[in-house]
Amino acid sequence: MTAKIINGKEIAKNIRQSLKEKISLLKTPPALAVILAGSDPASEIYVKNKEKACHEVGITARTHKFPATVSEKELLDLINDLNRTPDINGILVQLPLPAHINSEKILQAVSPAKDVDGFHPLNTGLLQQKSPDTFIPCTPKGIIRLLHSLSLDLTGLNAVVIGRSQIVGLPVSNLLLQENCTVTVTHSKTQNLSALCRSADILIAALGKPEFITKEYIKPSAIIIDVGINRTPNSLKGDVRLKDALDTAAYVTPVPGGVGPMTIAMLLENTFEAFLKQNRP
Ligand code: GUN
DSSP states (O other), rough: OEEEOHHHHHHHHHHHHHHHHHHHHHSOOOOEEEESSOOOOHHHHHHHHHHHHHHHHHHHEEEEEEEETOOHHHEEEEEEHHHHOOOOOHHHHHHHOOSSHHHHHHHHOOOOGGGGOEEEEEEEEHHHOOOOOSSSOHHHHHHHHHHHHTTTTTTHHHHEEOOOOOTTTTHHHHHHHHHHHHEEEEEOOOSHHHHHOOOEEEEESSSTTTTTGGGGGOOOEEEEEEEEEEESSSSSSSOOHHHHHHHOOOOEEOOSSSSHHHHHHHHHHHHHHHHHHTTTT
8 A cells, every 4th residue: 555645845835825815915014033052953044935935935033143242141132032022923932952051041031922832831831731822832833733634533543652752742632632632642661662652543754863753653544743853965865764654654754744844834824813913912
C-alpha cells in the first residue's frame, strides 16, 4: 500500500493567501518583533524564513539581533519596550537562547497579549482550560490543521506523541485530547516505544532523531506526522523514514514540505489574531 502525502506546503500556501487578502483590507499592517540572540545557524534560517513570510502577506517584521554574550537585562529591557509599544502586535523570542540566559524568565516577560508563540505560562494555562482567548503554539496548531485537512473523525483514535517539549509535545497532546483522541505522551525514558507506536492511529514524531521511526513503529493505515527537522551533511531529514511510512501508513507528512511550512503560516495567523484582539472596537 502507498500512503497519501499530506501536502503541508500547499495547505500553508492557501492559508497565507487568505491572510494576505484579509491584511490588505486593514488600514495599518500588523507588526511582529523577533528577538534573536546568538548565532545558531538553524535559528538564523528559521528567523529569516519567518521574516520573509511576514513581508509576503503584508505583516511588518523586524528582527532584533544580539550577540551570544547578550545579558538577561538587555533582553528584558527590549521586551518591556516592545510590550509598551502599541504599534507592535506580536513578540517572538527565537529559541534556544544562549545557555547563560534564563529562558523561562524571558518568555514570562513577554506580554501575554503579544505572545504569538503561545509560550507564556498564562497562555499555556488557558490552552489547557480550552479557552479560545489564548495563542496556540505554532507547530501544534499547524499539526491540528493538517489533521483537519483530512476531514476524518478523530474521536476515539489512539494518538501517540513522541516528545514532551513545551514547544510541541505537551501542547499537541492537549490539542489532541480536545479532539477526543486517547493520547499517550512518550519520551526518552519510555519503555517499549515501538510497541506503543505500533498501537497509534495517529503518530506525532517530535524526537529530533533522523529517520528513527521505521516500519516496526508504524501501525498499518496510521496517520504519521513528522515534526523532525534534522540537518545532515547532504539533506534535511525528518524523524520518520519516509519510505517505510509510505509503505505502511495511510497518510504521512514529508520533510521538508509538511509541518515546517504550517508552523510559519500559524505564526502569521497568530500575529494577525493579535492585531485584531488589540484593535477591537
Ligand atoms: N525554536 C524551535 N521552534 C521554535 C518555535 O516554534 N518558536 C520559537 N520562538 N523558537 C523555536
